[in-house]
Amino acid sequence: MTTMLKAQYNERGPVPQAVIAAVPFERPTLSQGQALVAVLAAPINPSDVLTLTGQYGILPPLPAVGGSEGVGRVVELGPDTQGPAIGQTVLLPAGSGTWATHLVAPAARLIPLPNGADPQQLAMLTVNPPTASLLLSDFATLQPGDWVIQNSANSGVGSYVVQLAKLRGLKTVNIVRRESAIAGVLVQGGDVVLVDGDDLAERVKAATAGAPIKLGIDAVGGKATMRLAGTLTESAVVVNYGALSGEPCIVSPRELVFRDVSLKGFWLARWFRTTPQPQQFALLTELAGLIAAGKLSTPIQASYDVAQIKEAVAAAAAGERQGKILIVPAQA
Template structure:
């Protein structure tokens, strides 16, 4: 069962001498307690972390630094991370284009999985060696592209045996986003038709899994012909390439002229404007990205007289605003589907933390077959 007792969390990196560790002798010969095997994990001197001290292109500004290794306090667990997915939102954050500008220097990252390597006092349910996944927000917004993190125990869940570390480290951002948008907010019914842009992305492909699971249809919109062919080869339905045809005309043909009632858009710009034009009377669109980089141009008449609803969606805000008793069942459901094989996070390539510059370039290279993951 997922334990979610707090809406937010925080952790701090503390300098500790060997003697500061429970069980460590004062003269610094290392920890004598089996709770911290292999010398004292709590007393490690430094770890590697990826940081940026200025905003800009990720391959230009990201650097690998050494910082003090954090020690777990009461109720906290330290995790040695083995997988950290790179998402578009992470790279937009490095560029200063996502949500709030981060405080500098800053470590990117949200999704992560690893192995417990130290446990603080008053922690129950976890022990050294356990495979775990971090819940989103576990680090208090301080990133995951580092060797080790200290998090509250309630912000961890055991990694199911059915998932590799790489898959576990790429699960939450995409699958929680699609579930919240399609099921919790839009409430797309069985037999309904949802339009999604950026359908060739990992989130878009995850939405295809959800649509099959819940029995609703998709209009899969892409901007490149190569992506259209890839999706058709995967069996995707209603694939529309905006380089070849106007989206509203295709949607009207698919819906008998009515338009779609539900849409999600990660692109904006001209594509986003065509999504709005494709909505039926009373239609609703969630905007959750701005890959195009340009504004959406809207005609007020159709929005007014068709009574359209255009709403922003930011997963971080949803997690902050939603009571834990509503979040917990969603997390448990997603894990359950992953265990049963309904949700299969695809992995493209893995890169060592030291090769983060190469990793972020690959993460934005067209034609990827899954998420790019940072490994030890």
């Protein structure tokens, strides 16, 4: 039988690929309520890299297996266990250590997915698509034809924001930090794509014919947050979900006090903790249907076997990528 491998780390450090390694493990014996799942694909997200360096908001106890999301195929159920049938493609529970050839999961937490859909696209279902969907729905009341603005538009979340906005009849202004990122966002369906800069508000106004923008989505922080706020209409909302700049969000009193622009935060992990499971399953099932139908996708730059975990993490941590890095176990 194929050797089972897991990407394990026993410490955290500034060079993420240096602290993680592929280690073999024996086929586990299942208890009641458990399922053994062969992992088909699992992405490496920015939060995963930050977890390895110790900079993320939630850090699992050590030793730990990397990987926060992915999809797999059920290969065995524990005694007297009901769950998805053997052979069924399933969504793996969030934070279950998905960089492995196989893992054990509670059968009740496995969400069946369309068997015929692309597992590599489905592997990215848990984090970025629901983040994008909730950013668009939970912070401002938007109608078809309304504009939304976001920075880091060439990111994984940014790509899904563009696609979901289009499906909902919304228009997007997409801000990137380099000229080379413009083409990719246009291909995804962005209506306007601009490079960030001090005159952003004027350029956005010109590109949208002065249309009011009620929602700004910020993944960068620092002064980029203030530039985003300056493009919005009065009483609009900036929602921050990341800090790619490594700096605190900055918003001037002019925006907060005189124009009533508010700044809110969003963390998907909190949403998973506080949202009833049926509501979580409903959103994930809806998004899985869109992925299976080819209406939602994200570019993939490269895939690596679990045995290549150091190379994979190094590639994911590097700058100027054109798509996601995936772990695709060889036996899958």
